[in-house]
Amino acid sequence: MPYLSNLSVRFRLSSALAVLFGLILLVSLIGVLVLNRTELWMNVLHKDTLAEVSDALDLSRESADLATSAPFLHALFPPFQLGQEEEKVVASLNRIEALAAGNGELDLPVARLRFAIDDLTSALKPQTARQADLDAIDRDMVRLNQRVRRLAGDTALPLEEREVWAGLQQLTASAIGAGRANALIELGDFSLRFTRQRSQLLPQLLPVHEETLTEIDQATLRSDNLFALKHRDLAARLDAENALFRIRQEVSRVSTFAEATVAQAEARLSLARAETSNNLEFAKNVFLALTAASLLVAITSSLYVSRYVARNLHLIAEAMRRLAAGNHSTVLPQGPNSEDEIGQLYAAFHVFRESARKLERRTRQIGHQNALFSRVFRNIKDGVAIAATDGSIEAENDNLRQLLRLPPAEEGVRVHVQELVAKSNFSRRTSAVEHGGFEEYADPAGNVLELRRSPLPNGEEVWLLSETTERKRVEQRLEEIRRVEALGKVSGEVAHDFGNILSSISGNLHLLEAADSEEARHLHTRLRSALDLGVSLTERLLAFARKQHLEPQVTDIGLLVEGMADLLEIAVPNSVSMEFEIPTEPVLVKVDPGQLESAVLNLCVNAGQAIGGDGHIQVCVTGDGGAKLSIRDNGSGMSPDVLRRATEPFYSNRDDGSGTGLGLSMVDGFVHQSGGQLSLTSQTEGPHRGTTVTLCFPSLADESGQSDNLVVPGTALVVDDDPAYLASASATLERLGYVVFRAASFSEGRAQLQQQPRLDLVLSDLNLDNGASGWEILQLGHSLFPECRLVLMSTRETHRVPRALVSATRLATLTKPFTESMLRKLVASS
Known part of the structure; x- marks a missing residue:
């Protein structure tokens, strides 16, 4: 209203103080009433807290009962006892859920309790029938094992028949071990051993053995496959133990929550009671004192405002109006020498006047900066x-x-x-x-x-x-220069190593010219070591150049990947899940199984590193249109430029610089050497984000019509200072129909060669005792028996043939370790 704007500041302040005094009286009265009602509220709070404590105690008691009852489920196998105990546990859980209703902190533990109890009962219910089937299979296998053991020890039977009975005994022993295995990895070992032993026995079976093998197969397939049945049994036990652990963990959390609730309620009650009593008494006294003080302050303030504040405010307001009108030379008379608000207003006026002057200068500077920014922005x-x-x-x-x-x-x-x-x-x-x-x-x-x-x-x-077009081109050229430098470094180091080898050979050859027989033997040993080092270095260079030595075998890719499942899940991060798609029919290819396992492991590890957090890797084996092994991840993917160069040697796309750039290059070389192809597809965005690596191999031709029984029996001499290899090679030749003479040392081998009137095969290890060489055994055998078949065994492939054996037409090498099939094909070839 208009007449209010004409009132003086003194009148306004006086009126405000009067209103303040009235409000203080009103607040005092209201405060006293509120404090009295607070005491009544504390009594109500006390009653509610008692109810909360009672609920918490009931919750703790029910949790303890559930933790006590749950382990009995794991110890009970009869179905009716399991059902009764399950009803008790579920009843306890229902009471816990009722007590925890409406409490957000208990929703997750209670839900986990129910899931754990459901998992426990689901894992235990089929155990009784499954254990009965396993016991029946075990009894059958023990009976069959005793039978074949008796037949294997019957000396009246032919040796060949007893060897097959011994193999059947090992087969039943593997089945018994699988049925009694206590761990999944142990069961996997027995499963692989049973499969390998059975496949090895099939070519050796005689009609007398077929009925026993049929009984073994029928026993292992009783109710279900023995290994699948045992796998489910072990998995169910692990699930039950895991569920019990989760039940104990969640019950502990519920009990801890209940204890914490009781403790908090008690502390809250005690603290609230003490604070309320003190506050009530203090508040009553303070309110009375404030009421008295308010009267004194109101009177004093009225006098102070009217004589001091109002006059100085009028002077400051006039000066501020002139300053706002643009008169920067406006001055105020000398103000009071005090630090109160009036004094601060006098000081603030002088600051405002200086700020106004600086603002004017700053405005001019900003205009200059805006003009400068505009020039930079445009140019x-x-x-x-x-x-x-x-x-x-x-x-x-x-x-x-x-x-x-x-x-x-x-x-x-x-x-x-x-x-x-x-x-x-x-x-x-x-x-x-x-x-x-x-x-x-x-x-x-x-x-x-x-x-x-x-x-x-x-x-x-x-x-x-x-x-950045030109800069990218320069970076590409620098990258090419770095790769050339890396190749130069590798070449230099290889040249250095070969120089050391040649220096060692040259020095020992000079020493050999003046050495006696004993020292010459020592020098020969050093020369062979140097040559072996050169061979090893050459093999590493061949691996780098994708020309490494491979030992292809008929391999079921699905079975190989299934056997690696546990290793692959350990090799990738815990946040990455593995998924396997393996057909039930065998997918057979002819590859080096060790190199294929290394390639699969390498690709899965790379896929796990490409996934920053949670993700999954899918390993898929198909046999349609040739054998294919695909490894797909949902990681970061590769850009087109990276994808184009992914298989180049020394190329790595890792940001930390830790990659060697040889992983995919070696896998690509192995696949091409095996007659296959490697394909890469990758996307960095979209629903199909990730990388897929596909290894394609040619399908294996049907070689069932080929006969391996091409070996013509004869007389053979086996020379090896390793007893294990000596026994293995001799037993293999004996199974092929040879009459075998054994020699466990170089001297014994020479003696056997000179004693035998006729030999059809001489099989010798390369490195024999006391530094002797198998080449000497073969040279002596060739001189005594020119038509004899000569075979050199070694742990690595060798192409160094002595001059005396260059003319030998029936000379061959065999790399350790070897299989019976490898030896059969080698001695059968002419």
């Missing part, structure tokens, strides 16, 4: 855009659209930076995370742009677009 070589909080471009320079090869902007049309990029021919190659904060874009012509976004405090953004 910078990079494209610059300023985007509003909604992402639309508020301002941009001309170079932005020129770099994107787009026409100038239309008047009044606001677009987003992403929309401009989408309209251009540029597509993203790397994200900001992959490229140190920059997004990299390229067009079909090879032009490369870097796009960076910088947020501003008010939510707006500054976008910077730079041309």
Whole structure:
């Protein structure tokens, strides 16, 4: 209203003080009433807390009962006892759920309790029938084992028949071990052993053995496959133990919560009672004192305001009006020498006057800076855009659209930076995370742009677009130079190693010219060591050059991957899950199984490293249109440039520089050496984000019509200072129909050669006792028996043939360890 604006400040302050006094009296009265009601509220709180404590105690008691009852489920196998105990446990859980209703902290533990109890009962219910089947299979296998053991020890039977009975005894022993295994890894070992032993026995079976093998097969397939049945039994036990552990853990959490609730309630009650009593007494006294003080303050303030504050405020207001009108030379008379508000107002006026003068100077400076920014914004070589909080471009320079090869902007049309990029021919190659904060874009012509976004405090953004085509080309040339330098370094180190080997050979050859027989033998040993070192170095170079020695065998890819499942799950991070798709029919190829296992492990480890957090890896084996092994992950994927160079030697895309660049290169070399192909597909975005590596091998031709029984029996001499290999090779030749003479040393081998009137085969190890060489045994055998078949055994492939044996037409080498099939084919060839 108009007449209020004419009232003086003194009148207004006096009126305000009077109103303040009345409000203080009212607050005092209200405070006393509120404090009295607070005491009544504390009594109600006390009663509610007692109810909360009672519920917490009931919850703790029910949790203890559940923790006591749950382990009995694991110890009971009869179904009726299991059902009764399950009803008790479920009843306890229902009471816990009723007590925990409405409490958010207990929702998760109670839900986990129910899941754990369900898992426990689900795992235990089929155990009785499953254990009965396992016991029946075990009894049958023990009976069959005793029978074949008796027949294997019957000396009246032919040796060949007893060897097969001994093999059947090992087969039944493996089945018994599998049925009594206490761990999944132990069961897997017995399963692989049973399969291998059975496949080895099949070619040796005689009609007398077929009925026993049929009984063994029928016993293992009783009710279900023995190994699958035992696997489910062990898995059920692990599930039950896991469920019991979870039950104890969640019950402990519920009990801890109940104890904490009781403790908190008790502490809350005690503290509330003490504080309320003290506050009530103190508040009553304070309110009375404030009431008295308010009267004194009101009277004193009225006098102070009227004589001191109002007059000085009037002077300051007049001076401020003149200052606001632009009169920066306005001055105030000498103010009071005090630190109160009036004194501060006098000081603030002088500060305001100086600030007004500085503001005028600062305005001129800002105008100059804006002009400078405008020149930089228009003339910078990079494209610059300023985007509003909604992402639309508020301002941009001309170079932005020129770099994107787009026409100038239309008047009044606001677009987003992403929309401009989408309209251009540029597509993203790397994200900001992959490229140190920059997004990299390229067009079909090879032009490369870097796009960076910088947020501003008010939510707006500054976008910077730079041309990096020439820099990328220089980086590619530098990368090529680095790869050439790496190859040069490898070549230099290899040359250094070969130089050392040649120096050792040259020095020992000079010493050999003047050495006696004993020293010459020692020098021969050193020369062979140097040559073996050269052979080893050559093999490593061949592996690097994708020409390593392979030992292809008929291999079931599905069975090989299934056997590696546990190893692959350990090799990848815990956050990555493994999924296997393996057909029931065998997928047979002819490859080196050891190299194939190494390739699969290498690819799965790389896939696990490409997944930053949670993810999965899928291993799929198919036999349609040839054998295919695919490994797919949902990791970060590879850009087209990285994908194109992924199999190059020494190329690595790891940011930390830890990669050697040989992993995929070696896998690619192995696949091509095995007659197959490697294909790579990868995406960095979209629902199919990730990488798929597919190994394709030619399908195995049916060789069932070929006969391996081409060996013509004869007389053979086996020379090896290793008792295990000596016994293995001799037993294999005996099974092939040879009459075998054994020699466990070089001297014994020479003696056997000179004693025998006729030999059809001489099989000798390369490195014999006391530094002797198997080549000497073969030279002596060739001189005594020119038509004899000569075979040299060694742990590595060798091509160094002595001059005396160059003319030998029936000379061959055999790499250790060897199989019966390898030896059969070697001695059968002419």
